[in-house]
Amino acid sequence: MADLSGYLAFVVLASILTDGESSRLHSAIVAKASLATDIWASPGLLGGPLDARDPDVFVLGAIHSNDVPASAVIDAAAEQLAVLADDGPGDLEMRRALARFASALYRDNDGVASRTRSLGSMELLHGRAELLSELPDLLSAVTPQQVADAARSLDPGRCAVLRVVPAEAS
Amino acid sequence: MARRSKTADTARPGPVAADSDSADSTSGRTNGASALRTAEEIGRTAIGPRPVPPMTLAGRTRAPTLARLELDSGLTVVAVRKPRSPLVEVRLRVPFAGSTPLHSARAEMLVATMLLGTGSRDREQVDADLALVGGHLDASVDPQRLMITGSVLSTGLPVLTQVLADCLTDPAYRRADVIGERERLVEHLAISATQPSTVAHKFLQQRRFADHPAAWDMPDADLVARVGPAALRGLHTRAVVPRGSTLVLVGDLSPSKAVEAAGAALSGWSAGADARARTLTPPPAIVGGDLLAHHRNGAVQSQIRLSGAAVLRRDPAYPAHQLANLIYGGYFSSRLVENIREDKGYTYSARSSLEFWPETAAVSVAFDTTTPSTAPALLEARYELGRISLLAPTAEEVDSARNYALGTLATSLSTQSGLASTLSMLAGAGLDETWLRDHPAHLAAVTVDEVARAAASMLAPANFTGVVLGDLSVLESELRGLGNVAFA
Numbered sequence: 001m002a003d004l005s006g007y008l009a010f011v012v013l014a015s016i017l018t019d020g021e022s023s024r025l026h027s028a029i030v031a032k033a034s035l036a037t038d039i040w041a042s043p044g045l046l047g048g049p050l051d052a053r054d055p056d057v058f059v060l061g062a063i064h065s066n067d068v069p070a071s072a073v074i075d076a077a078a079e080q081l082a083v084l085a086d087d088g089p090g091d092l093e094m095r096r097a098l099a100r101f102a103s104a105l106y107r108d109n110d111g112v113a114s115r116t117r118s119l120g121s122m123e124l125l126h127g128r129a130e131l132l133s134e135l136p137d138l139l140s141a142v143t144p145q146q147v148a149d150a151a152r153s154l155d156p157g158r159c160a161v162l163r164v165v166p167a168e169a170s
Numbered sequence: 171m172a173r174r175s176k177t178a179d180t181a182r183p184g185p186v187a188a189d190s191d192s193a194d195s196t197s198g199r200t201n202g203a204s205a206l207r208t209a210e211e212i213g214r215t216a217i218g219p220r221p222v223p224p225m226t227l228a229g230r231t232r233a234p235t236l237a238r239l240e241l242d243s244g245l246t247v248v249a250v251r252k253p254r255s256p257l258v259e260v261r262l263r264v265p266f267a268g269s270t271p272l273h274s275a276r277a278e279m280l281v282a283t284m285l286l287g288t289g290s291r292d293r294e295q296v297d298a299d300l301a302l303v304g305g306h307l308d309a310s311v312d313p314q315r316l317m318i319t320g321s322v323l324s325t326g327l328p329v330l331t332q333v334l335a336d337c338l339t340d341p342a343y344r345r346a347d348v349i350g351e352r353e354r355l356v357e358h359l360a361i362s363a364t365q366p367s368t369v370a371h372k373f374l375q376q377r378r379f380a381d382h383p384a385a386w387d388m389p390d391a392d393l394v395a396r397v398g399p400a401a402l403r404g405l406h407t408r409a410v411v412p413r414g415s416t417l418v419l420v421g422d423l424s425p426s427k428a429v430e431a432a433g434a435a436l437s438g439w440s441a442g443a444d445a446r447a448r449t450l451t452p453p454p455a456i457v458g459g460d461l462l463a464h465h466r467n468g469a470v471q472s473q474i475r476l477s478g479a480a481v482l483r484r485d486p487a488y489p490a491h492q493l494a495n496l497i498y499g500g501y502f503s504s505r506l507v508e509n510i511r512e513d514k515g516y517t518y519s520a521r522s523s524l525e526f527w528p529e530t531a532a533v534s535v536a537f538d539t540t541t542p543s544t545a546p547a548l549l550e551a552r553y554e555l556g557r558i559s560l561l562a563p564t565a566e567e568v569d570s571a572r573n574y575a576l577g578t579l580a581t582s583l584s585t586q587s588g589l590a591s592t593l594s595m596l597a598g599a600g601l602d603e604t605w606l607r608d609h610p611a612h613l614a615a616v617t618v619d620e621v622a623r624a625a626a627s628m629l630a631p632a633n634f635t636g637v638v639l640g641d642l643s644v645l646e647s648e649l650r651g652l653g654n655v656a657f658a
Contacts, residue, residue, distance in 0.1 A: 099326070
């Protein structure tokens with residue numbers, strides 16, 4: 001990972017965007033505008049951050065009904081990203097993201113088998129098994145400005161879009 | 171398969187010893203001042219990786235030290251210190267049985283909406299307050315109980331219990347939230363009703379429980395579509411009650427302080443003196459009989475589900491039944507998996523497991539096959555049932571199953587969440603933490619004879635009923651030929 005701190009800004013960004021009912025995209029797109037029924041964001045295609053070598057991708061996923069065009073969901077997400085890029089995250093948002101990340105990390109790695117797998121994966125992919133225990137501190141060093149920069153770098157004009165559309169019912 | 175190759179790899183001390191003679195500069199480094207090698211060095215030395223040490227028996231399990239407090243409201247609070255991670259795991263179990271399909275529809279809607287806001291917190295505020303302390307709460311329900319599962323950074327436990335108390339005593343059930351979740355749930359039920367495994371499970375429940383509420387673990391979508399906020403508030407007041415419920419806290423905490431603090435936080439959760447969380451009435455005993463075959467148009471795969479009566483956890487013969495189930499189909503090294511997966515390739519996964527209700531237990535066998543393999547796979551599954559019920563298993567089979575049972579129990583109890591879930595399960599089964607100490611000792615003492623007796627009563631083919639779901643236009647004549655199959 002060439003720029004770990006920059007990468008972790010995307011982890012914080014993902015949490016602020018879609019972790020829980022109080023997250024920005026849940027609030028704006030699922031609860032208020034009812035454009036989608038579910039939405040999620042994370043660096044990595046394999047289910048979590050740091051699950052790939054540099055470079056990684058940032059994935060935003062949503063499930064929406066056929067009545068809503070995909071572009072409406074994507075535009076609404078881009079709008080929220082633009083706001084975040086301009087204004088940055090709030091202090092409470094940063095604290096919520098860090099607390100949720102730390103508790104999920106501890107919980108996921110409480111079992112000896114999952115902890116061993118995580119240590120092995122950190123060693124194999126990043127050459128640093130000890131990264132696992134350093135992550136909470138590293139994440140808390142991420143600044144609001146870095147999160148805003150991360151949001152700005154997600155240019156909607158450059159993203160690839162995959163749509164999975166159900167076949168017409170026969 | 172992987173298991174075997176791994177054994178082969180580790181059981182070759184010869185070449186390792188031979189290689190060490192030719193060790194070059196790397197050995198000089200490992201013999202140097204520091205005995206520590208990086209993972210890369212370990213992976214690259216001429217000696218190669220050291221052999222994996224042999225398995226040892228699971229150590230003796232002690233019952234955890236725990237504090238227990240019964241509140242005036244009838245809620246029991248249990249806390250165990252396990253400071254492995256700086257977290258606390260939370261389980262609130264409320265017996266939540268009903269007697270009508272409408273109850274199961276309302277119960278499903280209740281758990282989908284009960285944590286979405288209170289009189290003083292909207293749904294975003296509930297989540298925001300929990301997020302700030304790294305917490306989450308989720309609610310789920312089945313025919314036996316409502317369960318609220320949570321976890322939180324240990325410093326945030328007071329906040330989490332406060333939010334939980336607020337959701338229990340002053341839930342909002344705002345119309346917009348209820349309607350939104352209802353649409354989502356109806357859609358989810360429609361999607362899952364198209365899954366063959368869901369359909370097969372529903373047929374199995376009908377086959378073994380008929381119209382007993384134990385069968386209703388999937389609510390009826392049409393009934394769900396009629397549930398509104400008033401019905402949810404009514405059900406919450408009537409049935410989400412403390413008497414008979416159990417709150418379990420496990421993690422980085424002081425047990426006596428934690429039960430006191432949780433008791434104080436939840437002191438406002440009360441109900442009338444005669445209001446008691448409702449336990450499921452015992453379902454009828456499962457009676458052996460024909461499998462009922464159901465047609466699924468154009469299905470390329472079939473689902474086979476068998477179920478028979480088993481014994482309860484508190485039965486002295488339960489450990490022997492647990493091992494008999496493991497040997498038959500309860501883990502990857504079982505006879506059923508060896509036969510219909512490894513040897514014949516009829517299925518990708520097959521398993522048997524034990525299930526529990528009040529005063530009723532079942533052993534259940536489940537596997538999916540392609541249409542042409544359906545009847546042969548059923549034949550083999552029945553053959554293995556007959557074989558284990560008539561001929562005693564070997565001592566090696568019993569030891570292997572015993573080690574697996576002891577090892578997986580130790581593994582699951584080693585995590586905060588596993589211990590919390592197990593303690594909550596025990597409370598629901600009318601048992602307590604002494605089971606965690608006694609059960610491993612009982613497992614260790616089970617004899618081959620006891621396993622053979624358990625298998626003879628529980629796994630005899632005539633003990634089973636069940637269902638087959640598949641393309642009967644292809645399967646019917648084979649299944650008729652096999653016998654003990656009726657057609658819906």
